[in-house]
Amino acid sequence: MRAIEFFGRIATMLTMDFGGIHTVAKLDCLRRCLDAFASALGGRKPRLKYIDPFAGCGVWSPKQHKRPGGFFPSPTLEFEGSARIALNFKFDEFLFADKDRSSVDKLNGLRAQFPERRIQIAKAKADGFLREICEATNWEKWRGFVFLDPFGLPPRWRTMRAIARTRAIDFLLLLPPGINRLLTRNGKTTPANKALDRFCPSLGDACYREYEEGGLLQPQAVCMKVAKPHDVANYYGTQLRTVFRYIVQAPLPLNIVGATYYLWGGVGDNNGAAERLEIMQRIFSDREIRWRAKQHYRSTQRP
Numbered sequence: 001m002r003a004i005e006f007f008g009r010i011a012t013m014l015t016m017d018f019g020g021i022h023t024v025a026k027l028d029c030l031r032r033c034l035d036a037f038a039s040a041l042g043g044r045k046p047r048l049k050y051i052d053p054f055a056g057c058g059v060w061s062p063k064q065h066k067r068p069g070g071f072f073p074s075p076t077l078e079f080e081g082s083a084r085i086a087l088n089f090k091f092d093e094f095l096f097a098d099k100d101r102s103s104v105d106k107l108n109g110l111r112a113q114f115p116e117r118r119i120q121i122a123k124a125k126a127d128g129f130l131r132e133i134c135e136a137t138n139w140e141k142w143r144g145f146v147f148l149d150p151f152g153l154p155p156r157w158r159t160m161r162a163i164a165r166t167r168a169i170d171f172l173l174l175l176p177p178g179i180n181r182l183l184t185r186n187g188k189t190t191p192a193n194k195a196l197d198r199f200c201p202s203l204g205d206a207c208y209r210e211y212e213e214g215g216l217l218q219p220q221a222v223c224m225k226v227a228k229p230h231d232v233a234n235y236y237g238t239q240l241r242t243v244f245r246y247i248v249q250a251p252l253p254l255n256i257v258g259a260t261y262y263l264w265g266g267v268g269d270n271n272g273a274a275e276r277l278e279i280m281q282r283i284f285s286d287r288e289i290r291w292r293a294k295q296h297y298r299s300t301q302r303p
């Protein structure tokens with residue numbers, strides 16, 4: 001491999017490569033929620049933290065813009081990722097984490113461009129990072145906005161409970177399809193399904209139906225998964241409502257080829273929560289975001 005091609009590929013790998021229309025839609029939603037959050041709470045006494053425990057590297061590139069071959073690597077288009085978007089808003093503190101060293105190095109580069117901002121960056125696992133912040137912060141003095149944007153599985157349920165307990169955090173959570181994929185077809189008591197309780201309590205009970213098969217003489221109990229991805233996402237929302245008082249009415253489905261992610265949102269149970277939820281709800285109901293999401297959603301639905 002020619003040296004220039006090799007370094008081009010390395011440069012490409014160092015740029016987050018997860019983008020598509022769903023990325024545009026989720027970040028659009030984030031930008032608008034942050035705008036609403038900062039306008040509703042900025043300049044008042046509680047100070048504001050932005051917390052991004054799956055921060056990535058600050059930028060993302062659409063996949064289709066990378067063309068292999070050619071002597072020079074093709075120019076990579078870069079767009080603002082969640083961490084960079086948040087820096088457009090006046091938070092008193094920014095807390096970024098990623099488990100990946102190269103993302104953390106890039107975030108450190110981003111911090112150097114904003115010397116006037118108070119930015120903390122950690123190479124850490126999201127759950128522990130977030131729970132520590134929830135527990136160590138005096139939430140009488142602070143309000144927070146958390147963007148939860150994992151790849152595979154959602155945060156642990158105890159992390160979601162820790163966020164809810166603060167009553168001071170508004171959040172967006174992109175529920176990834178991993179939780180649905182782990183539900184095996186025909187057995188709600190398999191170890192994989194039991195493990196899912198750590199991410200969403202009693203998910204197995206909601207996703208299976210038991211019935212008898214084999215006629216009158218030798219009936220056999222059969223257990224089948226009946227939940228579709230959107231049922232799983234809706235059930236996740238039902239569970240969210242057991243710990244958060246203010247959650248959007250329905251998730252925003254965002255499709256990637258062959259899988260659907262569901263964006264959920266909620267606000268902390270404090271002064272002005274109902275108004276902030278109403279604004280968030282309006283953002284979720286926006287026809288343009290929904291139109292893009294729906295086009296993809298429909299294209300992957302089986303009849």
Ligand SMILES: C[S@@+](CC[C@H](N)C(=O)[O-])C[C@H]1O[C@@H](n2cnc3c(N)ncnc32)[C@H](O)[C@@H]1O
Binds near residue numbers: 027124125
């Ligand atoms: C979808 S990307 C985040 C993109 C980012 N929000 C943006 O808009 O630019 C998910 C990121 O989470 C990181 N990640 C995955 N699992 C993690 C975990 N358990 N703890 C911390 N980071 C994690 C990955 O390294 C990746 O950078």
